[in-house]
Amino acid sequence: MSHPDDLALLRRFEPIIRYTRGEWFFPMDVERYVQMCSLWVKQPNRYPMRIAARGDLTLAKLADQRPFPMGAVRYLKFVNPLSITEMAALQLQKRLSFEHDAESFDSGPGRLARVGYSSRLIDALFSLSLLARGRVPGDTALAAARAYHHLLEEEERYTYYGRVVRRFGWTVLQYWFFYAFNNWRSGFYGANDHESDWEMVCVYLSECEDGRSHPVWVAYASHDAHGDDLRRHWDDPELERVGDHPVVYSGAGSHASHFQPGEYLTELELPFLHPVTRFVDRLQGLWQRVWPYDNNGNNGEARWSSFSLFRVPFVDYARGDGRVIGPGAEHSWAAPELLEPLPAWVSHYRGLWGLYTRDPLSGEDAPAGPMYNRDGAVRRAWYDPLGWAGLDKAPPPHQRLMQVESRQSDLRAAKARLQAQIEEKSYELTGLGVEMDAMQGNPHLAQTRKAVLHRAADVTAELNALKAELAAKETLAESLGRYAARVARGERDPLRGHIRRPHQPTTHAELRLNRFAEAWAAISIGLLMIGFVLIVLFARQYLFWGLGLLLTVLIFIEAGVRSNLTRLISSFTGGLAILAALVLIFEFFWQIVIGIVLISGGYVMWENLRELRR
Amino acid sequence: MRTWSVKIATFLLCLQGVGLIILAYYAFTVLAPEALPTPLSFSGFLALLFTSSTALACLAALALVSALIFLLLRPLAWTLALLLQGLMLLLGLVQYFQAKPFYVYFLLGFGIFMVIYLYNPDVRAAFPLEARGAEPEVTA
Numbered sequence: 001m002s003h004p005d006d007l008a009l010l011r012r013f014e015p016i017i018r019y020t021r022g023e024w025f026f027p028m029d030v031e032r033y034v035q036m037c038s039l040w041v042k043q044p045n046r047y048p049m050r051i052a053a054r055g056d057l058t059l060a061k062l063a064d065q066r067p068f069p070m071g072a073v074r075y076l077k078f079v080n081p082l083s084i085t086e087m088a089a090l091q092l093q094k095r096l097s098f099e100h101d102a103e104s105f106d107s108g109p110g111r112l113a114r115v116g117y118s119s120r121l122i123d124a125l126f127s128l129s130l131l132a133r134g135r136v137p138g139d140t141a142l143a144a145a146r147a148y149h150h151l152l153e154e155e156e157r158y159t160y161y162g163r164v165v166r167r168f169g170w171t172v173l174q175y176w177f178f179y180a181f182n183n184w185r186s187g188f189y190g191a192n193d194h195e196s197d198w199e200m201v202c203v204y205l206s207e208c209e210d211g212r213s214h215p216v217w218v219a220y221a222s223h224d225a226h227g228d229d230l231r232r233h234w235d236d237p238e239l240e241r242v243g244d245h246p247v248v249y250s251g252a253g254s255h256a257s258h259f260q261p262g263e264y265l266t267e268l269e270l271p272f273l274h275p276v277t278r279f280v281d282r283l284q285g286l287w288q289r290v291w292p293y294d295n296n297g298n299n300g301e302a303r304w305s306s307f308s309l310f311r312v313p314f315v316d317y318a319r320g321d322g323r324v325i326g327p328g329a330e331h332s333w334a335a336p337e338l339l340e341p342l343p344a345w346v347s348h349y350r351g352l353w354g355l356y357t358r359d360p361l362s363g364e365d366a367p368a369g370p371m372y373n374r375d376g377a378v379r380r381a382w383y384d385p386l387g388w389a390g391l392d393k394a395p396p397p398h399q400r401l402m403q404v405e406s407r408q409s410d411l412r413a414a415k416a417r418l419q420a421q422i423e424e425k426s427y428e429l430t431g432l433g434v435e436m437d438a439m440q441g442n443p444h445l446a447q448t449r450k451a452v453l454h455r456a457a458d459v460t461a462e463l464n465a466l467k468a469e470l471a472a473k474e475t476l477a478e479s480l481g482r483y484a485a486r487v488a489r490g491e492r493d494p495l496r497g498h499i500r501r502p503h504q505p506t507t508h509a510e511l512r513l514n515r516f517a518e519a520w521a522a523i524s525i526g527l528l529m530i531g532f533v534l535i536v537l538f539a540r541q542y543l544f545w546g547l548g549l550l551l552t553v554l555i556f557i558e559a560g561v562r563s564n565l566t567r568l569i570s571s572f573t574g575g576l577a578i579l580a581a582l583v584l585i586f587e588f589f590w591q592i593v594i595g596i597v598l599i600s601g602g603y604v605m606w607e608n609l610r611e612l613r614r
Numbered sequence: 615m616r617t618w619s620v621k622i623a624t625f626l627l628c629l630q631g632v633g634l635i636i637l638a639y640y641a642f643t644v645l646a647p648e649a650l651p652t653p654l655s656f657s658g659f660l661a662l663l664f665t666s667s668t669a670l671a672c673l674a675a676l677a678l679v680s681a682l683i684f685l686l687l688r689p690l691a692w693t694l695a696l697l698l699q700g701l702m703l704l705l706g707l708v709q710y711f712q713a714k715p716f717y718v719y720f721l722l723g724f725g726i727f728m729v730i731y732l733y734n735p736d737v738r739a740a741f742p743l744e745a746r747g748a749e750p751e752v753t754a
Contacts, residue, residue, distance in 0.1 A: 566693045573700035577729040578723040580703050583710055
């Protein structure tokens with residue numbers, strides 16, 4: 001049942017979305033989209049079958065629950081690929097009309113220039129894989145844009161779907177945005193294209209003393225963030241607000257939500273490279289442990305945190321320099337549609353909201369609705385909006401003190417139990433001690449004394465464990481007491497203490513890549529491949545040496561371009577030192593062992609003599 | 615600041631330079647270019663490159679230059695010293711797998727010791743990266 005003021009709450013905190021110039025698709029209502037779609041089903045080992053034709057499909061029909069065999073996938077089809085003449089006409093029209101914005105999109109320093117050599121190689125393989133994988137045809141985005149803009153011309157309406165969930169003292173406002181198409185790959189050099197897109201923003205409210213709800217947290221669905229990293233405190237400076245409206249910077253084409261304007265480097269890990277990625281991560285971890293500090297005295301973790309060799313890099317452009325939708329902006333939201341009571345098209349339709357390409361990596365398949373994942377399972381953001389943003393462990397502010405006091409009370413009870421157990425065990429132990437004393441000088445009681453000794457050892461161990469637990473509980477109680485005092489005084493927890501891996505836009509320093517860096521990024525992989533072919537054709541006998549030399553030169557140029565020579569030299573020298581050490585160990589194993597023993601002996605002797613002299 | 619660690623590193627680099635000069639002289643007197651097969655193959659050329667006195671002499675020069683700029687606390691000194699160790703280890707490893715001259719183990723052992731010593735926090739702290747412009751944190 002919806003609460004009477006749900007709509008008012010949703011409107012009060014509805015977000016303002018800032019898009020990047022060149023964005024083609026904006027939040028729309030699903031009804032008009034569905035009317036333009038046909039409904040299909042793909043059963044295993046069968047050709048796709050159309051269930052409802054375009055124009056016949058309605059939201060009510062979409063919710064129709066017909067049984068399908070196991071493995072069947074229902075999906076919508078928004079547009080058909082264009083013919084050559086339509087494409088040509090559209091290209092011409094594009095120059096003149098609605099896609100003017102898209103023309104003005106400037107990618108800036110290319111994503112390839114921002115990442116390293118190996119990532120670029122993986123990227124080339126990823127691009128090649130699109131030839132073999134199921135994918136959305138290249139002209140579909142253009143056709144979808146045409147269809148969507150016809151809809152906009154008929155009626156310019158921007159809609160979101162609202163849902164209000166009340167759980168454990170929190171009131172969660174969910175704003176669901178539906179887009180007709182995700183053209184991240186074809187429009188903005190991103191990872192994928194797919195028909196339809198669902199995005200979500202959550203505002204978490206808590207009750208004040210006066211009974212009014214006030215915002216505490218905001219969480220945006222994003223590519224790389226999970227759990228705690230998804231949310232920001234309402235007072236966090238990173239969160240931009242206009243009055244009570246949080247500002248969302250939407251990724252161009254991808255529609256992923258960001259708190260700050262900028263260009264975000266997003267990494268996609270290919271499933272088949274996962275073991276390699278894990279191995280490299282472990283190797284880097286080992287290196288950090290061996291030499292944890294760099295020349296600036298910084299911990300090496302920060303130095304390597306973004307170093308990911310086998311992930312495909314993509315830039316998500318969330319510049320916020322395009323269309324703005326929201327209260328006070330040039331375009332405002334239409335009256336929101338409440339998902340309460342739950343419409344049948346949300347709960348009954350578990351299929352995809354766009355083309356099913358059968359992409360094994362799933363990136364090109366359309367998403368399912370707001371309630372479901374592609375596999376038909378319920379989305380976590382739907383059934384557990386608190387846990388989705390890591391809030392299941394955080395009580396709302398108005399319940400915090402009560403929770404702390406309740407925890408203190410639990411702790412007091414636990415301490416009392418422990419103390420009672422300790423007293424009981426101490427009593428038993430002293431009794432055993434008395435028995436042992438009494439048995440001394442009585443050889444005929446040797447067996448009994450042995451049993452008592454064993455029992456005493458066991459009780460001592462139990463007693464020690466209980467005492468340690470009690471000490472830990474006392475420390476925790478002390479800490480809780482201080483925390484309770486802070487909460488009672490109205491002090492807040494650190495605003496950003498929960499964030500483990502903040503996703504920040506690329507800084508200006510990182511974007512300070514010159515034209516040469518960009519050109520180098522564009523040609524380096526190609527040069528490597530051409531060089532390889534030339535060596536094979538003209539100097540095959542030097543294949544090993546030639547390839548090694550070519551790679552070395554390319555790697556050194558790359559490191560120079562990226563001002564990364566020191567790191568390269570460090571890695572190069574470190575690797576050679578390890579190899580050299582292995583050679584020496586192989587050649588002089590026993591001598592090294594003897595040397596270590598002699599040195600250790602000498603050191604011990606020297607230390608002891610020093611002690612004697614004191 | 616010229617700490618004791620830096621002074622010791624400078625001394626070790628000087629020592630390395632002198633040692634490499636001696637080795638270069640030894641290689642010059644022992645390895646006669648006319649003894650090499652003609653025409654020279656690519657691997658033969660590499661062998662010559664890595665075993666000749668020229669390579670050792672170049673490393674010796676690099677070691678003395680490193681020692682000098684180490685003493686002057688130039689920001690590039692640490693990187694150059696590390697590069698020197700890398701090149702010396704590379705030379706040593708190539709020689710180990712090619713001809714195994716007696717001195718190759720000294721090259722390897724001393725190189726390893728120097729790498730460990732250069733990674734000493736005291737030595738590294740004397741050459742902060744900011745001095746030559748912090749390197750941007752870049753993904754792979």
